[in-house]
Amino acid sequence: MKIEKTSKPLPATQIGEATARNPAARTTGTQTPAAGNSGTSVHLGSTTAQLRSMESSIASTPLVDIHKVAEIKQAISEGRFQVNSGVVADRLIDTVRDLITASKH
Numbered sequence: 850m851k852i853e854k855t856s857k858p859l860p861a862t863q864i865g866e867a868t869a870r871n872p873a874a875r876t877t878g879t880q881t882p883a884a885g886n887s888g889t890s891v892h893l894g895s896t897t898a899q900l901r902s903m904e905s906s907i908a909s910t911p912l913v914d915i916h917k918v919a920e921i922k923q924a925i926s927e928g929r930f931q932v933n934s935g936v937v938a939d940r941l942i943d944t945v946r947d948l949i950t951a952s953k954h
């Protein structure tokens with residue numbers, strides 16, 4: 850079975866790093882003034898809030914379906930689970946192709 854990560858972390862810029870490290874800025878969507886920039890502030894907009902909301906919902910989504918795992922365990926213990934070797938081989942080949950393609954880039 851091929852498991853892929855569904856999201857990639859957003860790249861941090863200098864402003865993003867300062868915001869990510871400052872809890873007050875994270876909740877308000879603005880950056881607090883730096884020591885030398887007492888009059889400067891940044892408003893990141895509603896997209897930032899949407900991205901944070903999406904990130905937290907993705908982070909709370911389980912990676913494994915425990916009900917499916919229990920169902921498969923039950924089928925194995927009862928002798929009902931059958932492996933389709935052709936499908937396993939095809940997906941293994943697809944995974945190897947993906948890995949080779951990714952290593953070329």
